[in-house]
Amino acid sequence: METSLTEDARNGTAAQEFTLEGFPAVQHLGKVLFLVHLVMYLASITGNTLIITVTWADHRLQKPMYFFLSSFSFFECYFITTVIPKLLAIFLLGRQKISFAACITQTFVFFFLGATIFFLMAVLSLDRYMAICKPLYYPTIMNPGMCSLLVTACLVLGFSLIVVLVTKLSQLSFCGSHVIPHFFCDLGPLINLSCSDIRSIKMLAFGLALFILSTSFTVTIIAYSNIVITILRLPSAKERQKAFSTCSSHLIVLSLMYGSCLFIYVKPKGTNQLDSNKEAALVNTVVTPLLNPVIYTLRNKQVHQALRDALTRVRLQR
Template identity: 75%
Template sequence: MEMGNITNVQEFILEGFPAIQHLGKVLFLVHLLAYLASTIGNAVIMTITSADPWLHTPMYFFLRIFSFMECCFINAVIPKLLVIFLLGRQTISFLACFIQAFVFLFLGASGFLLIAVMSLDRYVAICKPLYYPTIMNPKTCFLLVTACCALAFPLITGVVVKVSQLPFCGPHVIPHFFCDLGPLIHLSCSDFRSVEMLAFVLTSFILLTSLIITIIAYSNIVVTIMRLPSAREKQKAFSTCSSHLIVLSLMYGSSVFIYMKPKQRNRLDSNREAALVNTVVTPLLNPVIYTLRNKQVHRALRETMHRIKISR
């Protein structure tokens, strides 16, 4: 394409879900309820794990940070989707689009790395219980969370800046409900193969690094649990890890499907549906899984509700 046809893009149009756009108000209500439930659920986890002294442990510290990331994550995407469903306002400025892409990818990458850290925490707690208080001390926990963000930030910043520097000639319609890198790259009128490969390598590195650490940690956990003499001890150990396994299976499954493909042009439509799992379903299920399957959180919630009743 001739360089004379390249124009300065001021805004993009988010296509959303054109096949069911006529159900806008119904979809708005469904996603609004999911958004509120996710936000409130994760906020409850953050509040409970901060307020209850019995939950001031490394496991709940990481869970609190993870819930905070989830709240920020859904707020980067869902509010704009609600505006599309309710008002039909599909335009988004160039700057806002790339800010959304950066926030979404940075929080997503940090979240996956944090999942790996949470797996290591469970490994030390179950496989090295005598050393757990020494290894997973507050300073180490803080440094691990900082490392997750510090590793994700330059990687995501680099690829988002690289994509933002591509020439865009039109059309400016993004076949997605938010600004993700894959659809943005394919709107460029230049040879984007090198940038697409860079995005593939970086996202694969983050996903595979997190996945490999998690698999190794849980493989050792399973071996240790199977060696426990008591069936009750085995059940207790498995119950502490089962909720974590459910969450990470949802996250890895949808993310691997979306991002671990070097060429995405023919899969953009299916990516849009899979992205709903990451942006709507998983953040909604996380607080449910972590609270309904956790007796300590149950106790903390009951005590908090009891204190609220007494204060009245």
């Protein structure tokens, strides 16, 4: 009898659908929210695509930092596209159903790209460390081959870690409620719906999250600690300001990313964890990717100038 129940649960898992709860409290504002999030999504895609185009087209931006920046923008475009189109369908059409295969795929791509982006942030920190603290060795070490290798390493490491976790997730049985209290197939709410023993996968998820965040954060802290020490030793205030300006955009983006993650995982007692998780995830997948291109273009003089030159060429061609 127990074997039959297990088999039924497994068979049910293969064919079932999940229901994404979304934001039921504001679902009556669906069309308004659809327009707001559509505008933000399109603006984010446009901004990141513009950064990719300019950094590859302008010879002045053919430098390691801008190669990593364009890679970051590329991953961000796919990262938000994993989640936002489904959220728009929920707001506009009320389509909350998602198949098991689509849900698992969404979970994998979201966390794979998320992990890759965090590792890439650590690489950007190392790049700034080399440029400011080891300027004589910087052109030799951070050559095009090394830059490509570092981005590839971020992808491979992110894929290797997340594929293990999601493979284990796909083997769980879901024989109870199929309503996910989120607007996408987030790992935590999905695991909690399973009727299998989830202790091992929860430990694995916690361990991987701790490794990804702590590794990226530790590299960043060490790199920027050395950067600050080096900048403070520069003889003139103008040199110090110039050196810090090359890092300021990266620091702001890092603050937004780590801040949203801390908001998700570190909460005061008495808060509604699921609701605050959804709100923080919405910031991480909609607001932050929209702000990142603005931060990089407005605070980086070289990118700003390249954009102005590109717009001038477009006007002259007309």
